[in-house]
Amino acid sequence: QQPVQSPQAVILREGEDAVINCSSSKALYSVHWYRQKHGEAPVFLMILLKGGEQKGHEKISASFNEKKQQSSLYLTASQLSYSGTYFCGTVNTGNQFYFGTGTSLTVIP
Amino acid sequence: ETGVTQTPRHLVMGMTNKKSLKCEQHLGHNAMYWYKQSAKKPLELMFVYSLEERVENNSVPSRFSPECPNSSHLFLHLHTLQPEDSALYLCASSQEEGTSIANEQFFGPGTRLTVL
Numbered sequence: 001q002q003p004v005q006s007p008q009a010v011i012l013r014e015g016e017d018a019v020i021n022c023s024s025s026k027a028l029y030s031v032h033w034y035r036q037k038h039g040e041a042p043v044f045l046m047i048l049l050k051g052g053e054q055k056g057h058e059k060i061s062a063s064f065n066e067k068k069q070q071s072s073l074y075l076t077a078s079q080l081s082y083s084g085t086y087f088c089g090t091v092n093t094g095n096q097f098y099f100g101t102g103t104s105l106t107v108i109p
Numbered sequence: 110e111t112g113v114t115q116t117p118r119h120l121v122m123g124m125t126n127k128k129s130l131k132c133e134q135h136l137g138h139n140a141m142y143w144y145k146q147s148a149k150k151p152l153e154l155m156f157v158y159s160l161e162e163r164v165e166n167n168s169v170p171s172r173f174s175p176e177c178p179n180s181s182h183l184f185l186h187l188h189t190l191q192p193e194d195s196a197l198y199l200c201a202s203s204q205e206e207g208t209s210i211a212n213e214q215f216f217g218p219g220t221r222l223t224v225l
């Protein structure tokens with residue numbers, strides 16, 4: 001039920017790019033992305049809906065492959081402030097919501 | 110500040126105690142959520158309230174009892190907890206048109222619970 005994220009952890013230098021993947025075993029209606037910094041609450045990044053609609057920040061990009069039940073979050077020209085744990089959340093066609101396993105991203109100078 | 114507050118921020122309780130966690134949202138949202146976040150485990154959705162009615166209960170043990178007296182307040186009543194219930198408990202809210210979670214959730218800072 002719970003989506004699986006990959007990689008589990010990644011370390012980047014400032015300016016490098018990263019891709020975080022989220023994969024579900026169930027057909028999905030939408031995928032949500034959040035970032036959580038250590039000791040803080042998760043913060044919304046974006047939502048991708050079946051059919052192509054997206055809601056969220058313009059500077060964050062992501063894709064949603066409905067047939068493969070997968071989503072990818074693209075982080076380009078990373079900054080130190082991008083560090084944190086990224087979670088995808090999926091709403092399946094049974095209307096169930098699950099957060100993924102998380103990806104720890106560390107950006108170093 | 111996200112507009113969602115939680116009290117207390119830290120709580121230590123024994124296994125025989127009864128305590129309650131409180132969440133309040135000042136955003137005018139119509140849906141509220143309780144999540145459990147344990148070390149090295151993903152966020153687990155525990156309960157969903159939409160328009161003050163519980164619409165989801167993900168197989169949570171009965172020692173956790175939610176209450177939503179109005180659309181701005183959400184409680185989690187705790188009794189006879191186990192040490193494995195120690196975790197960060199997060200509250201969130203969103204504005205939804207139906208029972209599905211389709212919009213941005215705003216999270217509170219959480220209550221760090223330790224069960225001795």
